[in-house]
Amino acid sequence: MIRVQAENFDVGAEINALSHGNTAIGGICSFVGLVRDFQHTKEDETRVSAMTLEHYPGMTEKKLEEIEAIARDRWPLEDVLIIHRYGRMEPGENIVLVVTASAHRKAAFESAEFLMDFLKTKAPFWKLEEDDNGAGNWVDAREADEDAASKWNR
Amino acid sequence: MIRVQAENFDVGAEINALSHGNTAIGGICSFVGLVRDFQHTKEDETRVSAMTLEHYPGMTEKKLEEIEAIARDRWPLEDVLIIHRYGRMEPGENIVLVVTASAHRKAAFESAEFLMDFLKTKAPFWKLEEDDNGAGNWVDAREADEDAASKWNR
């Protein structure tokens, strides 16, 4: 299941709801991404005070559904949940959640990592960071994310 | 932090508590292992009706603390939680939980998988399965678990 929403979500409640009552599940892996209050470099101590995630309504849902289908095709999964927020968020807030449930530990771990790697490189979201000087900066894509995603093609 | 306990735990509440208020955390990975109601083979449709986890009090805590220390040494982690139950559990019940929090997604995923692989091969727990015929069987160690753990030495 996928959800694209502006509202926050309760990580614990989502995980608890997903596992409930299915005794074929042997393991549930989850990953939640949060807004970090990080300083850019040692020299530039500016911290992120908030960020806004822009997205492409319609294409976002389509891509998340495709990514879920690929994961289900590739691993024996009992259940999959992807939630991705858009809009303005402050440090400590949830951005994204993936949860995968499988009979097997390795399938749960691998598919959750796959989902995150693909979200990072395929889902049409763009981060605009506001620093504590009030400036807004569009975040550049990271080559490391492309590398992480490309390993699943091997 | 590690906990060895007979009581069940609330996965969602544990994850929510761990993340609370630390804005250096960019990602939290969790894995929960549950008792499966699985049939042993296609020919033998006997299902597991419950299992009892025996452990070695004292050594268990020592090994979990060692495993946590290795993970913290190897990855930049903001927080680590390991909970492992012992005693009798029925299908659908939680057995084990690991949660790792880091600034970085890859560190959170890798360290959680490492913790599970090491728990499987180093933590002194032994599973006694009861099948629906009332028979009790000590579960054999799986070679696949040893293989999974050994990859972290590469």
Add this chain to the structure above:
Amino acid sequence: MKILYFAWLRTTIGCTEEEITLPDNVTCVKEVLNHLRSKGGVYEQALGEDKVIRVALNQDYVQDDAPVSNNDEFAIFPPVTGG
């Protein structure tokens, strides 16, 4: 054709969405980009050869040589940074 802009392409061009009619000689993605660039000003600035952009046609990623028509939804945006 409906053109959508996202992230810094949207803020540079100053427009979220616009409707254009394709000239007859514009038949693929690369030609749409050249056509927009030929409008000069902020278009030239946003779509310059030095810029790294992605195109989605009807909400799927496409390459430069994908064929286009006036009924398509054509989105231009930077590499994604969600997750």
Add this chain to the structure above:
Amino acid sequence: MKILYFAWLRTTIGCTEEEITLPDNVTCVKEVLNHLRSKGGVYEQALGEDKVIRVALNQDYVQDDAPVSNNDEFAIFPPVTGG
């Protein structure tokens, strides 16, 4: 020396924990196992050469040649199956 048994070793030998005094010629892990095996019966059955067992000395995994003393806690168990 305190000897602890877990899982099927416990159920086969029928004992959770016992105290033994090491003979002078028993100075390493392998010799403790041989000493116990020499008691015959369920000990021989549980500790036979065909059995896969692990030993922890004072709650750390050890190899066959690790030195032992009467003050040690010596645990015998099958490969672990938790997690």
